[in-house]
Amino acid sequence: MVGGVAAGLLALALTPLAHAERADRDKPMNIEADTGRYEDQSQVTTFTGRVVVTKGTIVMRGARLEVRQDAAGNQSGTMFAEPGKRAFFRQKREGVDEYIEGEGETIEYDGKSDIVRFVRRAEMRRLAGATVQDEVMGSLIVYNNVTEVYTVDAGARASGAPSAAPGGRVRAILAPRNSGAGAAPAATAPAAGASAPLRSSTTLPPASGTPR
Template sequence: MKNNFASLAVAAAVVLAAAPAIAEKADRAKPMNVEADALRYDDVQQTSVFTGRVVVTKGTIVIRGAKMTVKQDPEGYQSGTVTAEPGKLAFFRQKRDGVDEYIEGEGETIEYDGRADKVKFIGRAEMRRLRGTTIADETSGSVITYDNTNDQFAVDGGGSAATPANPGGRVRATLAPRNSAATATPPAAAASAPPARLRPSTTIRQEVR
């Protein structure tokens, strides 16, 4: 479909858990809205391919890139692969539940898995946690996988596959202190607030599908 501008709202049919304590996070139940220069849709495969200045919003999620392929499984969960223009980076941003914090990141390719609520940044990958407008945690590597459900991330430096953006193929991270005067949580809110710092994990490096 060769339109100068294409806009699609894809409704997500989310399977809700019976107990409120294990309900899905809000963004997963929101419709996905996509704007682009062109759209090619395959009804049989339930696949949409957006190209040209792609902008995606889904609740608090914002994704930007040059091309995005969106798939929807039989249960209504959506997944997408975003690629950047040559020499540039695709962008992802999402608010963390219950706190005034955002996770944002960049990569040559970004894979989003709505079912698992995970996002993977591939190639010159960077990820930041912002408290308001202040960067609290920051990390970079070859591949970064972020698990929004468990507030965990894993970083692969790439080993010998060094690049100008990641010389030596090493992981680099700056993590804010868990407890300090600047980050202390009021006693009344401490019981309900999630952990202040993201937790590195070695258990979430599986492929996003």
Template sequence: MKRLLTLPLLACLACAPIGLVHAEKADRNKPMNIEADALRHDDLQQTSVFTGRVVMTKGSIVLRGARLEVRQDAEGYQSGVVTAPPGQRAFFRQRRDTAPGAPEEFVEGEGEVIEYNGRADTVRFLRRAELRRYRGSTLSDELSGAVIVYFNLTDVFTVDGQQAAPNTPPAPGSRVRAVLAPKETPAPPAPAPGAPGPALRPSDALGGGKP
């Protein structure tokens, strides 16, 4: 039977102090809600394992996969590892902070494994990794590679197109691929109706200016 769980113990995956971030800042303080078919919690090891059609929401963050393991260290920092069903990819989505009046922006990512590190405030996508950024409903940027790391605090992305194992030749098609949209720049404001034009120099008014 599917269970809908709200866990005070797992109130947040990111317990680091709040800083200036581009991802949704309010997500840190939101409760974590997890829906799954089964749960196994080890209080001694401070781990919780959810299995079966797992969906985790925390503010604007959404994580989906077949298995989610949440671990808490001695200082209270928590991390989560989401694993996809065989042959599929796990899913991540988070809203980004934007200026008032600007279109909403979202970051979406997929990978066979997704690792969230609460201490470092990073999201790591492993194997067949893909990351997309949307402005409103428009796809803005798209990245793919073997490993993608998204740093929430600095809004930096790193992409590795090679195999994770050392001394292993890259597989065909394992190069980094990116599609980056140009940044939109606001147009200069139009002059108000009836606004005076540029002032004439005295020489221009007398016809003494240069041709």
């Protein structure tokens, strides 16, 4: 079922059957690009031209990447798309053959808080194998890998920025709980490794701690 959500902000959560790969934050960040430049004063490394990032199961692609690392070794990166295009992010969920992936004109990944922000024309999907199970679209999507809760903000009317969903409204496609690969029957408790659908949540992910 596809429908627009009138509220400017939609909070959803994945059921806690599986989590994003916890080890990803401790893996090295591997980067391929046409050029790279390090600025000692700002402690920022900038990569440009067909940038590809891998960090454990995380994959990011875009036109320009700014990387920062704090004294504790926590890495954060902001990926920018080419004009008129969107950057890409993908990460495996732990214990199941499922992935979270999405696009935005800008994608911000904070390794310390394990939060991803898809900014402008934002879209995020949950895939079971290669099959899309759930999909949300808006102007801003903030996804917390630790709690597996995310918020979707239409934002277009207030900011004037374009939204991935038409009409400046949040849009979502949510798979029924008893459909999709590995889903458990409605009358029984979900089995380990089952596909986890989306559910409503009153818990919002923290708004602070994301790279700017």
